[in-house]
Amino acid sequence: MARAATTSDVFNAIAEPQRREILVLLRAGERPVTELAQALGMTQPGASKHLRVLRKVGLVRDRKAGKQRLYGLDARQLRAVHEWTGGFEGFWNESFDRLDAYVQGLKQARQKE
Amino acid sequence: MARAATTSDVFNAIAEPQRREILVLLRAGERPVTELAQALGMTQPGASKHLRVLRKVGLVRDRKAGKQRLYGLDARQLRAVHEWTGGFEGFWNESFDRLDAYVQGLKQARQKE
DNA sequence: GCATCATATGCCGATATAGGCATATGTCAA
DNA sequence: TTGACATATGCCTATATCGGCATATGATGC
Numbered sequence: 211m212a213r214a215a216t217t218s219d220v221f222n223a224i225a226e227p228q229r230r231e232i233l234v235l236l237r238a239g240e241r242p243v244t245e246l247a248q249a250l251g252m253t254q255p256g257a258s259k260h261l262r263v264l265r266k267v268g269l270v271r272d273r274k275a276g277k278q279r280l281y282g283l284d285a286r287q288l289r290a291v292h293e294w295t296g297g298f299e300g301f302w303n304e305s306f307d308r309l310d311a312y313v314q315g316l317k318q319a320r321q322k323e
Numbered sequence: 324m325a326r327a328a329t330t331s332d333v334f335n336a337i338a339e340p341q342r343r344e345i346l347v348l349l350r351a352g353e354r355p356v357t358e359l360a361q362a363l364g365m366t367q368p369g370a371s372k373h374l375r376v377l378r379k380v381g382l383v384r385d386r387k388a389g390k391q392r393l394y395g396l397d398a399r400q401l402r403a404v405h406e407w408t409g410g411f412e413g414f415w416n417e418s419f420d421r422l423d424a425y426v427q428g429l430k431q432a433r434q435k436e
Numbered sequence: 437g438c439a440t441c442a443t444a445t446g447c448c449g450a451t452a453t454a455g456g457c458a459t460a461t462g463t464c465a466a
Numbered sequence: 467t468t469g470a471c472a473t474a475t476g477c478c479t480a481t482a483t484c485g486g487c488a489t490a491t492g493a494t495g496c
Binding site: 375 | 470471472473474475
């Protein structure tokens with residue numbers, strides 16, 4: 211079944227590195243498509259498609275400004291991701307300590323595949 | 324070019340809902356593959372494949388325990404995601420306020436497509 | 437209307453994915 | 467060794483994805 215549609219899931223939407231880049235760029239303020247495309251070194255249709263995904267998920271909103279269409283950040287959905295990962299906060303320290311020993315013993319045995 | 328390999332990017336690895344579920348389950352402690360498969364209502368090979376992805380990214384580690392192989396959480400990588408989304412923390416409140424007005428005006432116009 | 441600029445869509449191809457199923461590998465115990 | 471159990475791999479199919487390219491839609495100004 212391939213994978214859940216990128217347009218329905220924020221996690222999936224930000225799985226694409228270029229889309230993450232777009233979000234970062236938009237932190238500096240609203241931008242038209244062309245400018246984003248240029249900044250990321252991709253084609254205009256390419257940028258439009260990524261923005262479409264981001265828009266469907268709600269990470270981005272657009273606004274007409276003359277001939278242009280300005281895209282702006284809507285980070286509310288990112289909060290969900292932040293909170294989900296936050297649910298593991300106790301673990302990214304704890305697991306480190308508690309499991310350190312056996313990680314050592316594991317090091318050479320696996321590592322591959 | 325399809326998409327970046329799920330095995331090289333944490334964002335991609337957690338883009339899969341069932342893999343996220345696995346991580347959540349592992350918060351309760353180490354678990355063998357079969358138990359995870361059962362808990363998630365998927366086949367054993369299915370669970371093994373997801374675990375393989377999670378292992379390659381480093382979100383999970385395994386340990387032999389008799390016949391079984393226990394999988395345990397290694398949440399360190401999730402910290403990166405947490406911090407990346409945290410970089411938008413100022414925006415998921417601010418954007419709400421600042422853009423509220425035009426969101427209203429937008430509501431009926433788009434919404435679809 | 438028409439020309440121009442800005443953006444979106446459609447179609448294509450290459451690739452990756454997830455899931456199902458059979459089967460291989462691995463590990464223990466007798 | 468053999469058998470039983472646990473897990474991993476391989477092969478297959480259906481589907482999604484991203485990127486490129488051409489082109490359609492949209493908006494502006496003349």
